[in-house]
Amino acid sequence: xxxxxDKSDLGRVAIYCGLIAGALLVIxxxxxxxxxxxxxxxxxxxxxxxxxxxxxxxxNYTKVFTIIPLGRFFANTVFVTLSVVILRLGVTTLCxxxxxxxxxxxxxxxxxxxxxxxxxxGEVQLIPGFVMMRWFNWxxxxxxxxxxxxxxxxxxxxxxxxxxTIPKDLEEAAIIxxxxxxxxxxxxxxxxxxxxxxxxxxxxxRALWNDFMWPLIMTSSTHLKTLQxxxxxxxxxxxxxxxxxxxxxxxxxxxxxxxxxxxxxKTFVKGIALTGIK
Numbered sequence: 001x002x003x004x005x006d007k008s009d010l011g012r013v014a015i016y017c018g019l020i021a022g023a024l025l026v027i028x029x030x031x032x033x034x035x036x037x038x039x040x041x042x043x044x045x046x047x048x049x050x051x052x053x054x055x056x057x058x059x060n061y062t063k064v065f066t067i068i069p070l071g072r073f074f075a076n077t078v079f080v081t082l083s084v085v086i087l088r089l090g091v092t093t094l095c096x097x098x099x100x101x102x103x104x105x106x107x108x109x110x111x112x113x114x115x116x117x118x119x120x121x122g123e124v125q126l127i128p129g130f131v132m133m134r135w136f137n138w139x140x141x142x143x144x145x146x147x148x149x150x151x152x153x154x155x156x157x158x159x160x161x162x163x164x165t166i167p168k169d170l171e172e173a174a175i176i177x178x179x180x181x182x183x184x185x186x187x188x189x190x191x192x193x194x195x196x197x198x199x200x201x202x203x204x205x206r207a208l209w210n211d212f213m214w215p216l217i218m219t220s221s222t223h224l225k226t227l228q229x230x231x232x233x234x235x236x237x238x239x240x241x242x243x244x245x246x247x248x249x250x251x252x253x254x255x256x257x258x259x260x261x262x263x264x265x266k267t268f269v270k271g272i273a274l275t276g277i278k
Contacts, residue, residue, distance in 0.1 A: 030254075037061070037248035044243055060248040064234070070249065072223060073230035078256075080145045080215075080226060081208040087150045088204050089197060095151075096159035097185055101171065111160075114153050123213070130217055144218045145226075149208065155200045162196040163189060198264060206257055227253050 035049055038056040043049065064070055098104075099111055129148060130139075138144040166189065174184050190197070212228040219225055225233075231253060234246050 033247045034251055036244055037251050039244055041242045041244055057244065060244050061252065064245050064249045064252065067245065068230050068233055069222065070227075070230060070252070073225055073227045076145075076224060077209060077227040080142070081205055083146050084149050084208050085201055085204045087146070088152060088155065089201060091150050092152060092155045092159055092200060093185065093190065093193075093197075095156050096163055097181075097189060099156070100160045100163035101168075102181075114156065118153050118157075126213060126217055129214075133218060138218075140219050140221050140224060142224070145215060145224070149211075149214065152200075152204065155204065158200060159193070159196055162193055166192055202260065202264060205260065209253075209257060 035051070036044060037060055038058065039049055040055070040057050043055070099107065133139050133144050133148070138147075170188050170192075171184055174188050179187065210228060211226070212232070215224075215226040215229050216232070219229075231246075231249050234249050
């Protein structure tokens with residue numbers, strides 16, 4: 001019995017050591033980025049880096065705003081991201097409800113087609129998307145940044161799977177009370193689906209905040225560019241600006257994502273745990 005208990009403890013210690021090592025590997029690049037962002041250019045490659053308080057260059061974070069219009073890029077990214085997230089939640093909820101609760105001809109075939117389209121890489125869709133946006137005369141506008149990215153088949157699938165777990169007795173009771181589909185969605189489905197709605201919102205926010213290719217291809221004006229495209233501009237000017245300023249701009253771009261995840265991590269984990277359980 002003692003030997004079995006010792007083996008169990010050793011196994012648990014080995015698992016914890018592996019998890020700690022993996023966490024350190026994940027955190028190490030971020031720590032290096034933060035340290036580099038605070039160093040003067042002539043001490044970037046010093047080992048160990050000088051971390052004395054009086055040698056840290058906190059002004060690197062303000063200097064970034066003088067190199068490129070980073071404030072404008074932040075504002076564009078916030079506006080586009082929040083607009084798409086809000087619209088996506090509405091459209092995705094309606095589509096997922098129809099696929100989970102309504103019966104109409106060709107529903108299964110339509111759903112299978114949606115799932116099959118998930119196999120198409122996003123990069124393949126860039127050229128057809130560019131041609132279509134040019135036909136609409138939407139290039140270099142805010143609508144090209146928002147409207148084409150409202151739909152997400154992955155998020156429709158996640159919400160559909162969650163809606164299937166909600167008992168139909170609740171809908172039948174609402175129908176007896178005289179509720180139509182809009183009221184059922186708003187008063188029954190949405191209140192019970194807060195975990196998956198939060199999960200979809202967080203996943204969409206992260207993807208849109210870090211998106212680079214679509215804004216780069218669809219916009220050309222500086223006042224319409226988003227944060228990730230702005231960071232690429234700093235990267236092209238690295239010899240003039242310095243790697244420390246590049247790292248400072250990257251830290252600033254990560255702060256909103258880290259803050260939102262820290263505030264909503266319980267809901268995020270709950271949404272992943274509950275989605276798909278039937």
